[in-house]
Amino acid sequence: MLNLVRKDLLLLKRSLWLSALYVLLALFVFRTMSGGALSAATVGATYMLMIQALTQDDKNKSEIMLNSLPLRRQDIVLAKYLSVFIYAILVIIGCLLAQSVVSIIGIPMPIGWISLEKITGALVAMAVLISIYFPIYFKFGYLRSRMIGMILFLACFLFLPMVVGLTVQELGGVGNPAFRNILAMLQEAENWLQTQADWQIATYFLALALILMAASARLSLEFYRRREF
Amino acid sequence: MxxxxxxxxxxxxxxxxxxxxxxxxxxxxxxxxxxxxxxRILAKELQISVITTKRAYEELEREGYIETVGGKGSFVSAQNKELLYEKRLRVVEEKVTEAIVAARNAGMEREELLAMFKLLLEEQ
Amino acid sequence: MVDTDNILTVNKLTKHFKDFSLKNVSFRLPRGYVMGFIGPNGSGKSTTIKLILNLLCKDSGQINVFGLDNLEHELAIKNRMAFVFDENHFYEELSIRDMARIIAPFYRHWEPQTFEKCLKDFVINPKQKIKQLSKGMKMKFSLAIALSHGAELLIMDEPTAGLDPMARSELLDILATLIQDERNSVFFSTHITPDLDKIADYVTFINQGEIVLSAPKDDILEKYGVIKGSCDLLDEESKRLFVGIKTNQFGFEGLVRDKEKALRRFRGLALLEKPSLEDIMLYTVRGEHHA
Known part of the structure; x- marks a missing residue:
């Protein structure tokens, strides 16, 4: 399995430099933005690397070659999950290095600081993202998975708000008791979270992400076992 | 060879x-x-299949020309000298017969053929 | 069932697709020999090979490699066999050296010295990127990998497609060297390349997903014959001797399955020629289309 991760890293040699540049740029551009902007940039760089690796597999139909080697299909699946976190770690290390270099040499370049909080946020977001994407990829292959990904993206950011908005209107606006109940529940959840320490919240999210990812991996393994080339 | x-x-x-x-x-x-x-070497050199050369060797073995020793390969059989001589005689016989047939087909007379034979023998 | 004499046994293999089916495919390749797997495009050659490699899931039937079930012992089997595909499936961006670095750790018996020697023998520069290699070079790179992990069974899908005669002759040489070790076997598919067929010990012929024949090549070539003669020799009865017949204004040419029988009928009247595998394939495919 580690061989497969190493393989992806070898293939990404050139892309790694590109993403380093990207991270530096992101640190500069997003320096003043609050909240998740930096986490999003980390996720973006990691996602870029992941897609790059998948593109390489797809371009030469190399899965045919890989699956003819003495290795288990499950290793191919698990290696993909694992490698994403390696990319994430590389990107984060890149960020930290850039920060240290800037602060030590004292380059007068204002950059954002990545905190533990943001790192956790990025990792959780990445876990959720691949938990949704990989089962689709292992079921339908690269090309169709990219298409489905696109559709899902559009659905989330364009159609879903539209549909929700319309539904709310249909039901007589936010004054409807059903909505008031939902809002109340959310408020309660928030209140409860307020009582928890930061590290506890982080743990909850990490645990949730891990459960989601385990389920996703199970699904991917099952799909890939039956994949035909 | x-x-x-x-x-x-x-x-x-x-x-x-x-x-x-x-x-x-x-x-x-x-x-x-x-x-x-x-x-296998013969097959490789002649660019033919192994089965073909194997069959040839089996045939030669059956007729007693060669012997195969397990693990060591094939060898020309140690043959009785007289037998070998007889075999050679048979080859000569065959060739002479061939010549006779050719001569007959060409319409050569018996005397003519004998004369040619003698002449060739002396030239050697 | 364990059979150690046969390095590859395919038994009643069946696979259905929407528009094509592989039906009851059976054949066996004895250890130490070369089998050519011939048939027209789309006849099921690649499907069979992909099923052997477990790239496709079979519907039914059995595949044994080295006497072991190909699914149950997939890793053990793949450690001892090698493959060459008609297209390149290596990562084009990588150099030969890097690609080998990726592949080597997967094999239990990888021999770096053998690999280096192969690169030298085949005149492959390890620093070159795979996309810069010619088709023949890519094939030789695949073979270098095959030879470097001590593969006993080499499976090749259309290895000569797109190769020039020089590269084909080199391939022939490498294969002949490989089977100098009588434990090694080669199974290759082709839609007929006379040079490669020369070294095939066995021939399996597939058409429309079904095996037409599978036998030692010499037996096939000795039994079949091509008959040429004038059209008036053909009547309903004699036509039945033929697998396929091609007639033109000046005579006919046809393939017979039993040369001796045909000879008894046509002796002195028609010409008998040695068939090529191509003849056998063409007449069989065409003959079936006529029926």
Whole structure:
């Protein structure tokens, strides 16, 4: 399995430099933005690397070659999950290095600081993202998975708000008791979270992400076992 | 040792090998106890299949021309000198018969043929 | 069932697709020999090979490699066999050296010295990127990998497609060297390349997903014959001797399955020629289309 991760890293040699540049740029551009902007940039760089690796597999139909080697299909699946976190770690290390270099040499370049909080946020977001994407990829292959990904993206950011908005209107606006109940529940959840320490919240999210990812991996393994080339 | 395979010949390839090897043995080009190339090397060199060379060797073995020692390869059989001589006589007989047939087909007289034979013998 | 004499056994293999089916495919390749797997495009050659490699899931039937079930012992089997595909499936961006670095750790018996020697023998520069290699070079790179992990069974899908005669002749040489070791076997598919067929010990012929024949090549070539003669020799009865017949204004040419029988009928009247595998394939495919 580690061989497969190493393989992806070898293939990404050139892309790694590109993403380093990207991270530096992101640190500069997003320096003043609050909240998740930096986490999003980390996720973006990691996602870029992941897609790059998948593109390489797809371009030469190399899965045919890989699956003819003495290795288990499950290793191919698990290696993909694992490698994403390696990319994430590389990107984060890149960020930290850039920060240290800037602060030590004292380059007068204002950059954002990545905190533990943001790192956790990025990792959780990445876990959720691949938990949704990989089962689709292992079921339908690269090309169709990219298409489905696109559709899902559009659905989330364009159609879903539209549909929700319309539904709310249909039901007589936010004054409807059903909505008031939902809002109340959310408020309660928030209140409860307020009582928890930061590290506890982080743990909850990490645990949730891990459960989601385990389920996703199970699904991917099952799909890939039956994949035909 | 030369073996020439004619792909266009109607004679099966294994048969071509058998015939040529027999000739080599009878002519004494391949001598007693001399190691023969393995069937796989022969197949590689002649660019033919292993089954073909294997069959040729089996045929030669059956007729007593060669022997195969497990693990050591194939060798020309140690043969009785008289038997070998007789075999050679038979080859000469065959060739002379061939000449006679050719002469007859060409319409040569018996005396004419004998004269030619003597002349050739003396020239040698 | 364990059979050690046969390095590859395919038994009643069946696979259905929407528009094509592989039906009851059976054949066996004895250890130490070369089998050519011939048939027209789309006849099921690649499907069979992919099923052997477990790239496709079979519907039914059995595949044994080295006497072991190909699914149950997939890793053990793949450690001892090698493959060459008609297209390149290596990562084009990588150099030969890097690609080998990726592949080597997967094999239990990888021999770096052998690999280096192969690169030298085949005149492959390890620093070159795979996309810069010619088709023949890519094939030789695949073979270098095959030879470097001590593969006993080499499976090749259309290895000569797109190769020039020089590269084909080199391939022939490498294969002949490989089977100098009598434990090694080669199974290759082709839609007929006379040079490669020369070294095939066995021939399996597939058409429309079904095996037409599978036998030693010499037996096939000795039994079949091509008959040429004038059209008036053909009547209903004699036509039945033929697998397929092609007629033109000046005569006919046809393939017979039993040369001796045909000879008894046509002796002195028609010409008998040695068939090529191509003849056998063409007449069989065409003959079936006529029926």
């Amino acid at each position: 030369n073996i020439i395979i004619a792909n266009s010949s109607p004679e099966p390839i294994y048969q071509q090998i058998v015939t040529q090897m027999k000739n080599l043995i009878l002519k004494g080009d391949l001598t007693e106890a001399e190691g023969l190339p393995s069937i």
